[in-house]
């Protein structure tokens with residue numbers, strides 16, 4: 485995993501733990517509203533034990549109310565690993581003071597140092613500044629106002645919708661070119677650039693949704709609905725055009741997702757991810773294997789599609805094959821062969837109609 489990916493994964497895990505709707509977040513919000521300030525350590529590991537001084541052993545479940553009541557006391561509250569139990573309250577923390585800290589107040593300096601020294605998640609709730617800051621190791625993140633993230637998530641979903649429709653358009657065009665044997669690497673790259681853009685916006689939206697917790701429920705539903713068929717469509721385009729048909733499509737998607745803004749527009753990088761290493765003339769034509777179009781024929785099992793690709797190598801050969809030739813493929817009888825021919829004819833007409841819309 486790249487550093488960026490590790491950071492994003494850590495952020496998403498931490499944010500999910502304190503997302504709105506979780507009991508821990510409700511407790512934190514109570515403390516924030518009460519203006520008492522708070523210092524919470526999640527996880528009572530050996531390193532935490534080594535720097536804790538004093539405090540009362542509490543050993544009760546961590547509810548929004550208990551957290552709020554205990555935050556009235558000075559010092560830190562220590563929770564168990566999953567944040568479900570309160571172990572200590574009013575604890576003094578004595579981290580190594582030589583650990584560098586960018587914070588100014590004592591609470592936040594302590595939080596940052598404890599997080600770096602113990603690797604536990606530490607939450608500092610400021611008394612004066614109305615902010616919640618999360619620390620873990622070198623990770624630091626100040627939670628943003630829910631209304632601000634909601635606005636960002638709404639904007640991201642609108643952008644996603646726009647890019648999704650542009651992508652759909654280019655996939656329809658690709659389909660038509662596939663039937664006419666006119667696909668070039670340029671056409672293919674156009675689809676991939678747009679697909680990568682959609683993946684990128686999806687990634688951004690998911691990070692907002694992780695922070696929004698239950699507050700982002702409706703936006704998440706909208707996103708899932710919008711992208712429901714795209715995941716499969718993307719995988720099939722990859723299988724159609726990757727250098728090796730046995731390519732791991734999920735891996736390709738992850739690598740596309742990780743590209744920076746600049747990299748995703750670089751044709752060579754995208755082609756490399758698809759397994760092409762040598763020089764490619766972009767105006768040269770390329771044939772799809774046919775997975776995507778064949779998947780659109782109703783009731784055609786995956787195994788038969790696999791047999792068709794094995795036998796005919798590409799979509800053009802399948803389209804050109806006679807009923808008799810299709811009939812020879814394992815698993816295909818005369819009835820099914822006719823259905824495949826009819827299905828392909830209907831799909832082409834459908835694509836023609838869609839491009840005219």
Ligand SMILES: Nc1ncnc2c1ncn2[C@@H]1O[C@H](COP(=O)(O)OP(=O)(O)OP(=O)(O)O)[C@@H](O)[C@H]1O
Nearest residue numbers: 521558559560576577589590591592594610611612
């Ligand atoms: N080492 C520590 N162990 C436990 N609690 C601490 C420690 N240092 C500070 N605190 C807690 O932080 C409280 C406030 O400290 P301080 O005002 O210096 O922090 P701050 O970072 O400016 O935070 P705020 O923004 O909330 O004012 C203390 O009253 C105490 O409860």
